[in-house]
Amino acid sequence: MAAPGKEAALILIDVQKAFVEMEAAGHRRNNPQAVANMARLLDAFRNQGLAVFHIRHASTEPGSLLRPERSGFEAIGETRERPGEAVLVKHVNSAFIGTDLEQQLRDGRHETVILAGITTNHCVETTTRMAGNLGFDARLVDDACYTFDRVGRSGEVESAEAIHAMTLSNLDGEFATIETTETVLAALRHSAAA
Template structure:
């Protein structure tokens, strides 16, 4: 799969919200501390080339969640804050396609290529990427513009954020998406 500016790829920024700054709440350890900076660099590149951008915002229905609309953590991080004219898609589940009009918007604009960045690799990023692939979009997932947290296994074992991230990418690679880097996109867009 190839990608270029002429393909009019859409940048999908998933859940890059302030709540994810609270490491303890999410498990205590995180990988890829440059993920948001890389996502911000790609957002600048997309804006410069006047390519489509979609901001996805998780609005948890759980009142105590840091991602609930009543909490400051629901806000987008400043580095990827939407500007006027950039659509914001609000969701309350792991996929940006469920309960939203994202697919309709993409199809109305005849967008067939998606570039996905955001948080977290093994949850909303993975679920959205899987659905994008199943819908037939030519999907690119940016490995260094995504991140996750450590997880406890069913036996109580602590799995590192790096391992969770790498296995999530491995399970998506060449089946649901092409895994790329920020540098790759900077060279091709």
């Protein structure tokens, strides 16, 4: 990865307690280290004074854990925003729809966007596709996002690992570059030393 300069921004997508509650209720996920990796990325961006955008999903579905009045709407502790960091609330899959995310990125001259969050094949994927389509240098961090097992159209359980891998395969090259936490952190270190 080329070292991101001051134009880089971290976008954390839907890192909310609803997904912790789903896991506690027995839903199986992949990438058990993902939230810790999100926190590492967040710390690195903060330490270098780089832009951070926190995205929250406010569901309009009656029974959703992500409704704003429910505990699931809250940020997962180690990725909670600090004063001065942007928090944008969305109601659909893409963080670019119904928010001013694109305008804030363009105003800040953030050409490179580092994306991480939950879930890989829903809001993370949709936001990543739009970032690429809008002309941003989108970098999706493989080990800093996750998803859950899902019953497919055939009625068979599709594993979180397979869904995650296929999502990244679909995005790689056309919409985004797939990174790891380590490649992003190494690029940030290189940029800071330059």
